[in-house]
Amino acid sequence: MSSQSAATLRKQSAASSPTERILSWGRYPKSAHQRVHKPAWNDQVPDILRLAGPGFLLPYGLGRSYGDSCLNGGRELVDCRRLNRILGFDEATGMLRCESGVSLSDIIDVFLPKGWFLPVTPGTRFVTVGGAIANDVHGKNHHCAGTFGAHVHQIGLHRSNDGLVVCNSEHNSNMLRATIGGLGLTGVIAWADIQLKRVAGPWIDAESKPFESLNTFLDLSRESNESFEYTVAWLDCFAGKNLRGIFFRGNHAAHPGENRRPKRGPKVPFALPGWMLNRYSMKAFNTAYYEYHAGKKGTRCVPYDSFFYPLDSIRQWNLLYGRQGFLQYQCVIPETNVAAFEELLDRIARSGMGSFLGVLKQFGSAPPAGMLSFPRPGLTLALDFTMRGERTLQLMQSLDDIVRQSGGALYPAKDARMDPALFEASFPRWRSFVPYIDPKMSSSFWRRVTGAQS
Template sequence: MTNRSYQSWAGYPVVNHEARKMNWQTDSLPLEGSDGKSFLPYGNGRSYGDVCLNDGGIVIDCRGLNHFIEFDAEHGVLRCEAGVTLQEILHFTVPKGWFLSVTPGTQFVTVGGAIANDVHGKNHHKAGTFGQHVNRFELLRSDGSRRICSADENSEWYQATIGGLGLTGVITWAEIRLRPVKSALIDQEVIRYSNLAEFFEIARASDQDYEHTVAWIDCLAQGDQLGRGLFIRGNYSDTVQNSSIRQPKFNLTVPVEPPFTLINSMTLKMFNTVYYNKQRKVQTKGQVHYKPFFYPLDAIYQWNRIYGSKGFFQYQCALPVEQMEDAMREILERISSTGLGSFLTVLKLFGDKPSPGLLSFPMPGATLALDFPNYGQKTLDLLNQLDEVTRSVGGRVNPSKDARMSSADFQLHFTNWRKMEDYIDPRISSSFWRRVTAES
């Protein structure tokens, strides 16, 4: 029977697997009576593709590992169980003057999931990936053995587990380094720009002085306006200029999942035009709370339901520095020509901060992330076209957001995949890993 509570955030593919729970009182993995089935650690289900799915097997729900263990308030070092979410960390540490060194676009991911997918944020050019700020963690294997892993102790397991997609074992707890902040506010600037060339000009100029940079783009724009959008950059506020700014309440929700997607070419064109022109001035400055700056979509609970019962595909590629401008232009031209636009289209530059993980996604260059409603083969054909461009310039597709990458492309993009196999727990598997390591 399909368990709808343990699927991916994008709702595709829908699989059949059994779910079992693990909590802080559990001294071993809950695998009794599993008849030798494979299992997979499962965090908060915010992965978009099938890295969190194990069709025909078992997923181990690790949200019960949700305790804080130790906090060094002087140096900003937190040790907590792997099921703690980033939201829970921020609620605890921001009032004490500490923030996550790296955060993705949602606060509803677990620490274990952030490590397993080696997530990145708007500050990759300054801070790299989440895994670069993990001091150590405990890894529980299916044979009951436990390893403390760090850059100096069991370093090969440390490298395999960061970005290892949950395949090396269950992370039970982790120790992470935070960064100091003086408030919960961000000094934000928003620049309306006209085309892709202007984006790259602003992005290069911003990376030196701004810790966080990202752009929303209108992926349906064409011609001289191809790649137009809003460039958002910000730094943590040193002083509170507006004491009336309060933490926003996120209480909107999409109550039901419609049988069809609410995102189509007409609604997208209307939304993109309104959103691009919402800012009358070319540039605005102000202070905002960190939540709308880092987590705008978290303001709407269950926003993934707007894509309907067939779900959606998220596609994120990274393109190397030398070819990124021409390749990005070709990708956007292919998308705009089909009319299959993306509701959320995010573009930013990656820095040259190497991650310790064997399968980490970021590379120096540019990255583009898009959400496409699942229209079946029509959508898959477009994604195959985007793969073709990415492949041709030596780029790569993000595994933690993928649901359909070919095994040939995965093995081309991530040449360490065979080395990774040496560290995979013999009882752990995932729908993703079986798919991308199959014979081409």
């Protein structure tokens, strides 16, 4: 085939859909988009950028952000999922080059059997490399490995004015720092070089320990930071000030063991009626979960997927929250302000609106990899709330007050409602990020928290 006809074919296959319904993981807010571009090749992206109006575009990955940071209501998205090719791998160093629509799941499937794993992974493997960079995601090893962005050595970035810009620590280093955690606003990431880490195999030596106060959690966390690569805790969010939870910690097992693919679990077929997840069913779940894990003390060798991605075993679990969807509240509060943290938990417990997914982690002190990276030293708490209208929004606003007064911050990847004042308090230097925004890019989130029109 001549190169000219190949190029023509590629241009034709840059499909776009004017009607498809695109939601984020929380299924709230429900915003309509004018058009979803679906480039299959990176050389189709420049035309999409050229033809768009100012502020009309936003890249989209696997939509695992909970709120509106991956949405561009009333405008257009560039769905990057078909940009999913592995472009190169250095077997000696573990440096991977891949397109931005490759998912973390794809990387594990290909490279774990060869003895390589992700340097950092969030609690789901169904996120794209582009999404992981744009939210500078963190995982259970934040205390020793920092964020995903810290392991990104180089990216190719489509910019509407400058074409494909290569960014690394020597060239366009500020653009690299702006794009890591840059919420998709600096351009469309074409490809990235990521340093994978060597592991013996797919098994984790895991331990769980019950705890019954915030101080015990902190002691466990500090003690584990030295000798465990991964630490995280589940929290009973109905327990209030009488805090209790399960502390999980683990290391990659030293033996290779047998390779196995994660099993495809059951699928939630449709949005369940909202009343099924009520204060009583969630309280019962929290009690049962605590008692089950509290009885399972000690070290066990478990497959990596059950350790890192327990939720991925139920496909479409987000439908459990019903048709109105749900919101996740993820904040970080400085450790010096334990009282604020206790107040937060108490308010959630008293509201009776807590969820079955309370996650608690002590962040490490690694310097931020991106200009707008969320992780910083402190305690981070993530909780889901079924969307029950004004009642839910009011509870979250009252939590905002505590976060703001304690000098904390909210995580944009999980947010659908924070106001501009809290965004300002969370990211006081956001204005120095603005010059790096591509003029063709915007998002529902960005317009909401900064008042930007385009």
